Amino acid sequence: MLDDFLIRAALAGIGLALATGPLGSFVVWRRMAYFGDATSHAAILGVALALALHLPIGIGTLIVALAMAGTVSTLAAKGWAMDTTLGVLAHSALAFGLVAISYVPNVRADLSSYLFGDILAVSRADLAFIWGGAALVLALLIWRWQRLLTATLSEDLAHASGINPSTERLTLTIALAVVVAVALKIVGALLIAAMLIIPAAAARALSRTPESMATIAAFIGAQACLGGLALSLWQDTPAGPSIITIAALIFAASAAFGRAAHK
């Protein structure tokens, strides 16, 4: 069954959505959208590093994404102006990555697959990496769920309950880096943040508790992946952007429904 590239692609998308649903909800709750951009754009730099050092792409991406996520959250804790700092970091990471990658021979032709993903070329090994990474992120979030929610709601309440908000920030930082490494193959560096934010934003109008929002976001993400694959096959459009297109359409429908429901 796994011999079929379409089945592999669908499974890859569903695996990714299981992690991006809950994690994307935290990104939305904590207003970390730009943070996701900076980390995912750094993935291109990770690709260049991996190619130069002959490391697996996933490992190179993970290392650079961790470094970037760690830098950003350290700067945030020191009270830097995050809007500007993140803007500088996100775009610089992308530019540095693209320049660095141009020095590696024979990659230019593949560049668009790193930028926009190549879900139709997912191998069995990729699938194992994607599901392993997604399971790790999900396990991490479930393990620390109550503490993460409390710290997200209010750092003061967390402190008073004996929870250290910095630990929970670190948890999310690590989870984000892993998701970036996992998602690179599927939607590409430019669209990872979209995969985090759009399904979660679409789930907001349909949810009453954090748990329902995280679950619905995972479901919407999976639907977007399947719908995007179908669109890509039918219209011969690039798969990664097709997935985000479907996610955006679901968001628009959900926003309209939410508005109607409140009237």
Added chain:
Amino acid sequence: MPRLPKGRRMSLISAQHISVAFGAANVLTDVSLAIDQSEIVTLIGPNGSGKSTLLRALLGIVPLASGQVQRAPDLRLGYVPQKLAIDRAMPMTVRRFLSLPQNVRDKDARAALARVGLAGQEGAQMAQLSGGQMQRAMLARALLTDPQILVLDEPTQGLDQQGEAAFYRLIEELRLETGAAVLMVSHDLHVVMAASDRVICLNGHICCQGAPHVVSSAPEYRALFGLGTQGALALYQHAHDHVHDGGHVPAGPAPTTGAKDAFGRSPTDPHYGHNHA
């Protein structure tokens, strides 16, 4: 956090010579205090005097520059912050909020909500509560930990005068029911004076402390809050029906028994809520 040996009579929470600095500026200098069981202690002081910072230092939210904070072993502490800004992006029912971070049973959640006057509000979204309802929801959450001490940071900020009086009345009832100590920050001087066992007057350091009527006649207190407040205070410690001009009533020794009776004053009183400072 160091713990005292068991068996010794001790305070629930205490601070020894703590100082807190933000950058080069000292916000608190050499503050020592102790909160005992079942007492209501109020921190008062002008804006920027370090009231909230002292609470936050006791809770471990802000780091100490020096000194130490001691808690009774396994102290159960319920905290109600000044305000809780819940982002609309985060769906959160009142019921779900009560189970953060410790899961509580439905029966207990229902009882806690009923006790604070939010019966049946389990399904309401936190972001849509009014200021007063939000304070009550946070109080219900704090109560569910069966606290030995409730810590409240300006709990009535943003409430109207009736809401404020009702909230303080609720706090005092809860203290009687549960035996929990209460440590709160407030700048509603007259209410505070009537509802506290002990008042600590803060201005970067502890200026004076003691029973409300003692503090209110201390020169340090008058230097901070002026005589106008004294007038307002005296007003609430005496009967309300006498005439006075300019809001100044001769201070005199306040009747020690009058304080709590005065708390139940009517919101229709023309001087209700006045702050002559």
